[in-house]
Amino acid sequence: MKKDDEHDVKKTEDKTSSMKKKASKEMNINKIRADFPILTRNVNGKQLIYLDNAATSQKPTKVIEAEAEFYRKHNANVHRGVHTLSQEATELYEEARQKVEEFINARSRNEIIFTRSATESLILYFMVTHCQNSNQETR
Numbered sequence: 001m002k003k004d005d006e007h008d009v010k011k012t013e014d015k016t017s018s019m020k021k022k023a024s025k026e027m028n029i030n031k032i033r034a035d036f037p038i039l040t041r042n043v044n045g046k047q048l049i050y051l052d053n054a055a056t057s058q059k060p061t062k063v064i065e066a067e068a069e070f071y072r073k074h075n076a077n078v079h080r081g082v083h084t085l086s087q088e089a090t091e092l093y094e095e096a097r098q099k100v101e102e103f104i105n106a107r108s109r110n111e112i113i114f115t116r117s118a119t120e121s122l123i124l125y126f127m128v129t130h131c132q133n134s135n136q137e138t139r
């Protein structure tokens with residue numbers, strides 16, 4: 001393994017270990033549920049428990065508010081306009097990319113690609129890796 005890769009693995013292990021310690025200390029289901037307003041609903045006379053996250057994930061209040069704030073104040077094309085709203089939307093989009101990069105400990109912001117769905121992500125991943133392999137075979 002290359003020195004850079006060893007460093008990355010060690011960094012990821014340290015971060016994972018500290019996240020696990022933090023999570024086990026702080027995991028409080030009722031506190032987490034309180035972040036999701038939809039989970040205060042009763043369905044069929046029972047407290048809602050939602051498990052269909054692969055199809056559609058529920059949103060915590062912070063996400064709902066951030067999305068509403070975006071649509072109220074900044075909604076515009078990202079990376080495709082020169083007007084103020086488009087510039088603001090692009091800046092917010094890139095800030096989100098930066099946060100995801102830090103959160104998953106990616107090597108670069110360029111590794112973060114937002115897609116519409118899990119299916120689209122998998123197809124994109126397949127196409128990129130398939131093309132890389134095909135290019136290597138033809139060299």
Ligand SMILES: Cc1ncc(COP(=O)(O)O)c(C=O)c1O
Nearest residue numbers: 052054055056116117118119120
């Ligand atoms: C269990 C399960 N996995 C994966 C998916 C794919 O999700 P996406 O719409 O993000 O491609 C779905 C979509 O309904 C699903 O129900």
